[in-house]
Structure formats: C-alpha cells, structure tokens
Amino acid sequence: MENPSISVRKISKSFGSVKALDNISFEIPKGELFGFIGPDGAGKTTIFRILATLVLPDKGMASVEGFDVVKDFKKIRKILGYMPGRFSLYMDLSVEENLSFYATIFGTTIKQNYDLIKDIYRQIEPFKTRRAGNLSGGMKQKLALCCALIHKPAVIFLDEPTTGVDAVSRVEFWEMLRRLKESDITIMVSTPYMDEASLCDRVALIQDGKIMKINKPEEIIVDYRFQLWAVCSGKSFDLLKDLHNYPGIHSVQVFGQSAHIAFEKSILSVDELRKYLTNTGHKDIEIEEIKPNIEDCFMELMVQEPIPQEKKTLTS
Amino acid sequence: MVENIITVKNLVKKFGHFIANDHLNFEVRKGEIFGFLGANGAGKTTAIRILCGLSYPSSGEVKVGGFDIYTQRNDIKRNIGYMSQRFSLYDDLTVYENIRFYAGIYGLSRTEISTKSAMLMKKLGLEEAKDKLLKDVPLGWKQKLAFSVAIIHDPKIVFLDEPTGGVDPITRRQFWNLIFEAAVEGITVFVTTHYMDEAEYCDRVTIMVDGKIAALDTPAILKKTYDAANMNEVFLKLARNTSTA
Numbered sequence: 001m002e003n004p005s006i007s008v009r010k011i012s013k014s015f016g017s018v019k020a021l022d023n024i025s026f027e028i029p030k031g032e033l034f035g036f037i038g039p040d041g042a043g044k045t046t047i048f049r050i051l052a053t054l055v056l057p058d059k060g061m062a063s064v065e066g067f068d069v070v071k072d073f074k075k076i077r078k079i080l081g082y083m084p085g086r087f088s089l090y091m092d093l094s095v096e097e098n099l100s101f102y103a104t105i106f107g108t109t110i111k112q113n114y115d116l117i118k119d120i121y122r123q124i125e126p127f128k129t130r131r132a133g134n135l136s137g138g139m140k141q142k143l144a145l146c147c148a149l150i151h152k153p154a155v156i157f158l159d160e161p162t163t164g165v166d167a168v169s170r171v172e173f174w175e176m177l178r179r180l181k182e183s184d185i186t187i188m189v190s191t192p193y194m195d196e197a198s199l200c201d202r203v204a205l206i207q208d209g210k211i212m213k214i215n216k217p218e219e220i221i222v223d224y225r226f227q228l229w230a231v232c233s234g235k236s237f238d239l240l241k242d243l244h245n246y247p248g249i250h251s252v253q254v255f256g257q258s259a260h261i262a263f264e265k266s267i268l269s270v271d272e273l274r275k276y277l278t279n280t281g282h283k284d285i286e287i288e289e290i291k292p293n294i295e296d297c298f299m300e301l302m303v304q305e306p307i308p309q310e311k312k313t314l315t316s
Numbered sequence: 317m318v319e320n321i322i323t324v325k326n327l328v329k330k331f332g333h334f335i336a337n338d339h340l341n342f343e344v345r346k347g348e349i350f351g352f353l354g355a356n357g358a359g360k361t362t363a364i365r366i367l368c369g370l371s372y373p374s375s376g377e378v379k380v381g382g383f384d385i386y387t388q389r390n391d392i393k394r395n396i397g398y399m400s401q402r403f404s405l406y407d408d409l410t411v412y413e414n415i416r417f418y419a420g421i422y423g424l425s426r427t428e429i430s431t432k433s434a435m436l437m438k439k440l441g442l443e444e445a446k447d448k449l450l451k452d453v454p455l456g457w458k459q460k461l462a463f464s465v466a467i468i469h470d471p472k473i474v475f476l477d478e479p480t481g482g483v484d485p486i487t488r489r490q491f492w493n494l495i496f497e498a499a500v501e502g503i504t505v506f507v508t509t510h511y512m513d514e515a516e517y518c519d520r521v522t523i524m525v526d527g528k529i530a531a532l533d534t535p536a537i538l539k540k541t542y543d544a545a546n547m548n549e550v551f552l553k554l555a556r557n558t559s560t561a
Contacts, residue, residue, distance in 0.1 A: 017452075018452075136355075163482060164401075164481065164510070165510070166358075167510060167552060169356060171552065192484075194485060253486075256515075257516050257535070298485060299485050302486065
C-alpha cells in the first residue's frame with residue numbers, strides 16, 4: 001500500500017507471561033473506517049496503546065501517518081485523537097469545561113473546529129453545564145468523541161466506544177462515525193459486538209493476540225466455507241440437543257430463537273432434516289437457507305480458548 | 317399455581333427531584349428467566365439495587381423471595397446471588413480461594429464448601445486450574461466461574477447485570493447454557509443485557525424507558541405487538557425517542 005495512514009509490521013508484545021500480541025501486521029489507508037472485532041483479551045487495546053505511543057512493542061515496527069511510533073512519538077501525539085476503553089474525561093468538570101480543556105491542550109479553541117463536532121455536540125449541548133460524571137453512558141460517549149475530535153486529528157482511535165452502551169445509542173454512535181468519514185479522518189475502532197463489523201470498510205477479526213482474517217465484511221462472509229441454515233421449532237432448548245445428534249452437521253450455534261447449522265455444501269436435505277425433527281417431537285419447524293453474518297464467521301475461525309492451565313506462556 | 321418470587325407494586329425511587337423509578341409494577345415468576353432491558357439512564361440499575369436490598373425505595377411495596385424490602389433485607393441478601401460484568405471475583409485470589417471465600421460468605425459449612433467446590437470445578441473443567449490466580453484465567457472462564465459461584469448456595473434468585481459483556485461469541489452461548497440449567501433447577505434468573513439476541517432467550521422481557529416500564533411480555537408477543545422481526549427492532553422502536561440524557 002502506498003503511503004498508508006497506519007502501518008503495523010510484525011508487532012509482538014507480552015506482559016509478563018501473557019502474549020498479548022503475536023506477530024501482528026496490517027495497513028490502513030487514509031480515510032478508512034477500520035474495525036478490530038474480537039472479545040476482551042484479544043489484544044485490541046494493546047494495539048491501540050502501541051499506536052497511540054503509550055506502550056512500546058517488544059518486536060516489530062509501526063507508524064502513524066508516516067511517523068514511527070517509537071522515534072517520532074511526539075509528532076504522532078499532536079495529530080491523534082484517542083478515545084480509550086473506559087470513560088477518561090474529567091467527571092467533575094462540566095461538558096463544556098471538558099471540551100474547552102482538550103481544545104486548549106491541543107493548542108486550539110472550540111470555535112476553530114466546531115464544524116467537525118457540530119452534529120455530535122448539538123445532542124449534548126443542552127446539558128453543557130452538567131458535570132460529565134452525571135451523564136448517561138450514551139452521552140458520555142458523545143462527549144468523549146467530541147473531545148477526541150476537537151483538534152481536527154488526522155487519525156482517531158476509538159477503543160470499544162460502544163461497550164456498555166445500549167442498542168439505541170450504539171446505532172447513533174455508528175451513524176456519527178460514518179458521517180465523520182466525509183472529513184477524510186482515518187478511523188480505527190475496536191468492538192466486541194460482531195454486528196458492528198458490517199458498518200466498517202474493513203475489519204480484522206482478532207483473538208488471543210492473533211489476527212484471524214482481515215478483509216471487507218462482505219468478503220469475509222463470501223469466504224465462509226459452509227452452507228448455513230437457520231432452524232426454528234417450538235422447543236428451542238431441545239432443538240439444539242437434537243441438532244447436535246444429527247449426522248453431517250459441522251456446528252450448531254444458537255442465535256436468539258433459531259439455531260444456525262453449518263455443514264459441507266449440499267450434504268443435507270431439508271426434507272430429511274424436517275422428518276428427523278418431527279420424529280424427535282418438534283412442531284412448527286422452519287428451515288431457511290441463510291447467508292452467514294460476521295458472528296457465524298468469527299465462531300468458525302476462532303479456536304476456543306484453552307482451559308486455563310494451557311493458557312499462553314512465553315516459550316522459554 | 318404460579319408462584320411469584322418477586323413482586324413490585326408502585327415502586328418509586330427519587331433522587332432529589334429526579335424520578336429514577338416511576339411507579340414500577342411487575343412480578344417475576346419462580347423459575348423464570350426474566351430479562352430486564354432498557355436504555356442507559358432508564359432506571360434499570362436503580363431498580364436492581366433496590367431488589368438486591370442495597371437501597372431503599374422512596375415508596376411502594378417490594379417483596380423478594382417472599383421477604384419485605386423494608387424490614388427483611390438481610391434475609392433477601394441471604395437468598396439471592398449476584399454477578400455483574402464489572403465486578404465478580406478477586407483477581408489476586410486463586411480459583412479455589414475465590415470459591416471458598418464466596419461460599420463462606422453465603423454461609424455454607426466447611427463440608428458443603430468442600431463438596432460444592434469440587435462439583436463446580438469439575439463441571440466447568442477447572443480442576444487443573446484450581447491454584448491459578450484468577451487474573452491469569454481467560455475472561456470467558458472467569459465469567460462462567462463467577463456465575464457458578466453466584467449460585468453456589470442454591471439461592472432462590474440470581475441477579476445478573478450484563479454478565480456477557482465483552483465475552484467471545486462461543487463463550488457467550490456456553491454461559492447461557494449455564495443459565496438455562498440453573499433455571500431448569502428452579503433458580504429464578506433476573507438478567508440485564510445489551511445483547512438483543514440474548515433477550516430472545518428470556519421467558520419474559522421488560523423494557524424500561526425514562527423510569528417507567530414501557531413493555532413487559534414474552535419475546536414472541538412483543539415482536540408481534542410492535543411488528544418487529546427480532547428483539548433488537550422491538551427495543552429500537554420503544555427506546556429510540558426518549559428524553560434520557
């Protein structure tokens with residue numbers, strides 16, 4: 001990639017005996033909305049901290065907007081907006097005071113880049129004298145995003161911005177992010193919510209310090225190698241057990257009211273399956289061919305975390 | 317005869333002029349998996365704290381496990397379990413020490429602790445990890461352990477506050493298997509979650525908006541009533557236009 005906005009090459013990082021990142025490499029072009037999708041402990045926050053120049057990698061190299069994270073960290077800090085995992089603004093300052101503080105630290109004013117944050121700030125402006133500590137989760141996210149944008153950064157890192165936030169606020173937050181793309185800011189987001197992957201330009205599926213796949217969400221779905229059916233019946237709990245016992249099925253995963261069954265292409269017949277389920281006592285059986293979603297793909301790729309005594313250790 | 321394990325009548329909780337819980341009325345049936353949903357700031361945590369005996373209502377009647385919230389809070393605490401994403405077990409104790417500690421707090425005898433902890437560790441496959449410090453145990457395993465510890469004393473009700481936040485999708489499903497097993501054994505489960513597919517696993521779901529209960533029914537009926545394909549749509553329809561800051 002020519003002149004990537006973010007470049008990471010063979011980065012590894014361990015904390016004591018825990019290998020947080022294992023030989024990670026990727027590149028992000030300017031203006032892309034890039035998502036890291038994976039559970040807690042996957043290594044998402046460690047990647048952010050290295051790129052935000054807060055933590056040194058053990059091995060490998062990384063750069064942000066052409067600046068090396070080790071040698072040119074001061075330059076990176078000026079052009080970076082960062083929203084870390086936990087709410088990190090000042091609880092005892094008001095909404096307005098927080099914003100003004102961050103603007104000042106970056107040598108600018110609220111007025112100067114107001115256009116960039118206008119759409120977001122308008123939603124919390126009625127509460128501008130309220131102390132940040134007294135805002136709801138969704139409002140805190142909006143304020144934190146404003147503070148991360150107030151100096152018109154070239155790149156913005158959002159570490160799990162929607163964790164602990166309700167479904168409505170999540171939707172609104174992602175609408176704001178997509179509008180931000182119009183300003184050509186490179187946006188790196190991490191989330192454990194699989195459904196948010198489809199809102200990104202490209203995603204990296206990450207688990208246990210390794211990247212399992214990087215691609216556009218649509219491509220990841222195309223790459224899914226099994227055929228997938230959604231099966232419902234009146235008795236959801238028994239359905240899972242009975243499906244597990246049916247030959248030819250590669251995996252059974254519950255999704256709300258239905259079970260997603262994966263199998264090698266064309267190996268199963270709808271009629272045979274329906275017969276089997278009727279014989280095992282199910283009624284109101286529905287079987288539908290579906291396209292996988294990112295969660296289906298993620299589960300297929302992931303290796304179940306080994307039980308604790310086998311947990312990753314530094315090879316001696 | 318359906319037994320109500322939690323009854324709430326006209327529950328009001330105010331903080332100064334702010335009405336966090338505005339005349340809540342609902343019942344939770346024994347053995348039910350009861351989903352308690354709502355936008356941030358809707359009043360869920362306030363209500364849960366009251367039900368757990370951690371705070372007093374401003375007015376209204378509340379009974380948990382048959383005990384009165386105003387006069388029998390200690391009895392309530394002895395008969396419930398609690399687990400949340402933010403705090404569950406102690407990172408600087410081992411797996412076994414955590415189990416022993418909580419079992420002790422819940423009043424189990426030495427023999428009971430010994431038997432139950434062996435059973436629990438076997439069930440989760442954690443026998444080999446018995447002496448591992450909890451901070452070295454992956455999150456998914458921690459959450460499963462925390463849940464099992466929360467019900468080690470066979471409480472009538474277990475309160476789960478966003479128990480699967482940030483956990484990988486396979487572990488999330490294993491966690492819900494544990495919940496189903498507990499419900500089958502008669503433990504009533506009161507759970508909050510931001511994962512709308514999990515709302516579908518509940519027997520009944522209530523959605524709080526602006527301090528009030530906006531809806532309470534089975535997922536199937538809620539989807540029909542609000543003409544929604546799934547619980548996510550139901551939630552968005554109800555919670556989207558609120559005044560919550």
